[in-house]
Every structure is written in C-alpha cells, then in structure tokens.
Amino acid sequence: MPGENLILSIRNLNVVYWARRGWVKAVRNVSLDIYRGEVLGLVGESGSGKTTLALTVMKLLPTNAKILSGSILYYGLGKAVDLAKLSEKEIRKYRWKEIALAFQGAMNAFNPVMRIKDHFIETAKAHLGHVDEEEVLKEARELLKLVLLEPDRVLRSFPHQLSGGMKQRTLLALALLLRPKLIILDEPTSALDVVSQKVILETLRNIKREFSTTMILITHDLSIAAELTDRVAIMYAGKIMEVGGVEDIFYDPMHPYTRGLLKAVPVLKGTKEVESIPGSPPDLIDLPPGCAFHPRCPYAMERCRREDPPLVEVKPGRFVACWLYTKR
C-alpha cells in the first residue's frame, strides 16, 4: 500500500441537493484518501452518490446543490489546497490540467457543432495559452492510438459521426491530453454494448500501464472493479461503508452490504445461486435513523437502529462503518 503519498484527501464531506420534497443527502460525511499511482474503485448502487462526489471534487455541482461541510485537500501541487474553498476562477486552473473527469454521458460529451480536433486544440489553449496546433494534434494522435482509434479519421469527424464506444474512448484520450495527475472515470462502460465495454477495459489497462496516472474508477459493476483497481471504496446511500485493498474486499468482505453486493454477482461466486439484497435503497430525503443500511441488514442490532456507525480503521488500510466491527 502506498505510504503517505497522498494526492487527494476528502474529509467529512457533506453535499445536499435541494429538491421539491426536501434536501437530498447525496454525500454524507465522506472521508476518503487517494494515493499517487493507484486506481481506486468507487462502487455503489445507482443513486448512492458516486457522481455527486466526483462533481463535488471538480466543483461542477448544479446550482441546486450545496456543500454543507468538509474539505477536499489536493496535494498535486506540493502543498495542500482545499478545492472546496476555491472560487470558480481559481478552480478553473485545476480542471483537466490537474484533475480530469470523464463522465457518464460520453454519448453527448462533445459539442455537436465542433470537430473532435477542435476539442483537443481548445482544451490545450485554455490551459497552456498559445500553443502550436500541430503539436497538440500530434499529441492527440498518439493518445487516440493508445485508445485503439484511427487518429486522423476521429480528429476530422464531428461527434455524431462516431459511435458511443468511440466517443467514450476519444474522451479518455482527451482526458490524458494535459497529463492530469488524477483522472476520475464515471461509469466508463455503462450504456455500451459488451464488445465496446471490452475495448474500453483494454484501453484503460493500456492507460494504467503507460502513464501510471492516479485514477478513481466509478462503477456499479464489481467485475470491472475487480479487474482494474488496486483499492475499492463501497458507497451506500451517500456514505462510504467500507474501504480496502481489492483482494481484501473481494475475498474477505466485512460490511454486510459489501457481502450482499458480492452475493449478487454471478461471475464472482461461480456456480452458487445469485442472491440479491432484499429491500431497496433508502430515500435520501428521509433517511432511516441510525445506520442507513439497517432495514436491509440481516445482522441489524438495536444499536444500528439508533446510531450511525462511523467509518473506522479496523486493520491497517481497512476501513468499515459497521457496529459489528466497532467495539466501544
């Protein structure tokens, strides 16, 4: 496990959305460390707050969202900078140059009226000032090759001329253009067919090997997390439930929710029948008291219904938020 080589340190982060029915508590007291060179998997069901967490790091939350408290310390520039406290103008220097975000909606991630090559050029110009366009395109071609695309054809295309998988890979190439120290990939394979998913996974492996960029890989697909990540954080109802090395999480899950998730994956458990977790995720506006998972938890105790367990380090590098492991 990397030592004190932190790149990002999220501390006690709380984010809410204002909706008609009330406050949606999308990110609840999240603390998470990301170390240089690692691939961290952020796994959780739909609506567990993964995208919200990613958008918060980049300060890209919609206007109805609010960071209630917490800090996002970025160590990429030597000293610690709290991204949560930066102004819109200051954060612009960090976006894409320091932290890139290739998000969920790659289908529609490019400006429909602009050629792909202009996306590369304008991105470089926005951060490096006057640049030689040919230089940028040369770099872009290399990156497109890395993601297994035909560089010249892609560069000259308009977005609508590329398939969803091609757009997703182009977005990966674009994310690498400025050599950011951290890349956040939000569900890079969802909404793609199986073949395109395979290609994306292969390009991600290429990227991991060639650049050893730090990555946060957001997914609800455990098999993808198992293949690509070094560490995994499990998120449920806006809260981090468990963090640990990828082997630990898969071979020795601790949190009842993690165990439930693993049972729900057919490939990992071989021939055993698939069991999904009974019940459904809670309403984030009106959360149950105590642990948010207790209504679905087979081990729920009296205490679980009253008090929300904190995320504590039960072994070196292993964090769990569950009263089963927190002796007090």
Added chain:
Amino acid sequence: MGVTSILRSYIFLRGVRAIVTVFVAITFTFFLIRLMPGNPIDVYIATLMGASGMSYQDAKNLALALFSINLDEPLWLQYLKYIWNVLHGDLGKSIVSVGTPVIKIIATFLPWTVFTVSTALIISFSLGILIGMVMAYRRGGKLDTVLTLTFSILSAIPNFIVGLLFIVFLGVQWKLVPFSMLRGAYSPYVEPGFTLEFIIDVLKHAFFPILTYVLTTIGSWALLMKSSTIATLGEDFVLLARARGLPERRITINYVGRNAILPLFTNLAISIGFIFGGSVLIESVFVYRGIGLRLLQAIYQRDYTVMQGIFLIITIAVILANYIADILYGVLDPRIRVGGR
C-alpha cells in the same frame, strides 16, 4: 464522398425542393385563374360587358390580353405558355392602370417590403437571441420575470394594433411624430439616389414599420431562445466543457449559444411567411408604399392581374427566404450538413 460534396448535396437538395415548391405555386395560380368557377377572367369579362356595354367577344379579347392568356388554345398549351411567361417575368398587365405590366408594379413596390421586413427580422432575431440568453442565464431573477411578462403580453398583441397605438398616441394625442409626413417609402421632394439625405429619409419612413415588426416579434424570439438556452445548459457537453476548464465566455458563445440557436431556425422559416403576410396590415396602417399596401389597393380595385402577380411573387419570396434559412441552418449544424458515419 467528401465533406464538400455532401455539403453541396444538402444545399442542392433543398434547392430542388424550393424550385419544385415554386412550380407548384405557379401551377396553383394558373388553375386558380383559369379553371375556378367565378374565376377572375370570367368575372372581369362580365364586368366589362355590364359596365361599358361591350360585346362578349370584345370584352373577352381585352381580358385575355391583360391576363396574357388565350382561352381558345388547348389547356396544356395555355399552361405551358403561362409558365413560360411567368419565367420571363410576364405576369400580365394591370386591369386598373391599363397597360402597366404587373411585373413593373411589383418591381417598384416589392423592394421596400423586402427592405423593411428583412431589416426587422434581422434586428428582432439577433436582439431576441441576445436577450433570451441573458434571461436564461438569470432565470428566476427580477430581469427575467419582468421581461417574460412584457414579452408574453407584447407577442399577444396583433402587430397592426401596435402600429395603430403608435399613430394614436405619438401622432394624434401627443403630436410627437408627424406620421402624415412619413407616408410612402420616401419623401417626394427628395431625389432618390445614394445620397445621405435620401438614405436618412428612407430610414425615417421605414422606422415605425420596422419598429412595429420588431416589437411584435422580438418577444417570441427571446422566449424561444430562453427555453432553448436553458435546455442546452443542461447538456452534458456544457458540463464537460466546464470540466475541461474552458473560459466561461467560450462556453457561453461556442457551446451554449451556438447550439441553442439551432432549433430557432425552423421558426425563422415560419416567421418569414408570417411577417410578409403581416406587411399588408402594417403598411396600410403607416401608408408605407410596399407590396402589402399595393396588394390591398389591388384588392379594393379588383385589379385581379395585379393581385395574382403579387400573390405569386410573395409566395416565391417566402420560398426563397425559407431556402436561405435552410442553408444557414445547414451551415451551422453539421448533423444536417454532413451525413452519418
């Protein structure tokens, strides 16, 4: 196929469509004149016979000369000849100002309408877009609320009422604007030509018609642009542009603006037809000597040949304007211009 040849083919296809539409319009006009019961030729012949006691043959000969049609020829030949004539700019001669070719009347009046209508459209469209974008960026704010209300009311008032209100209040009540001096397209004592005096005079005369068009159409542009901008602001490519750290100005213009405008082009095409139709009322309110006023005069005088000619020309002008809007749309939206992959 190369990109340029596809571009050409989009413009080409739209061009073919425009030409076919013009043809349909001409054909329709022909059958309206020639075949409809109580068609203008028959009516005119009857009028001549009744009013001046002409024989049927004389009246018919006179009518046919004015309409440039020979009723004794087979229908298909008449049709071909009619098309031939129209293509050569021969739309017959005026019944009232005997002997004046219709095309000459149109040539004198149409440019003024095209001038006012297109100036108004350009001003209203570009201003409406700017205001609409500002409203979208400040949605829910005071400015947005006030403008939305104002525009909703403005676009509900018919344009000639706005024109009449100008005349009643600015002209009659407060005597601020001498509207009777602003009749026509320019003052009779000013020599037409490329002189500053003439240009200023023309602008003075055109000012209120243009202002009326702008006031009554700008609201719908602004409101359309507002909703289109709000929709575009929610697009992923805008969020990703922010994530890429692009300057806000660039995002506003190249990402939000460029894309939010596109759906408005469909409305632009429709609006051109409406504004031409509206010219009849506006021009008669301000007594502005454009094609709309002339059409109204022709209707009063039952000057059928002139009426028909103007209808046809307005139809063709609208089709042409639509074609231009189509091309602009194609230039701005590669999804239209450049086919799939």
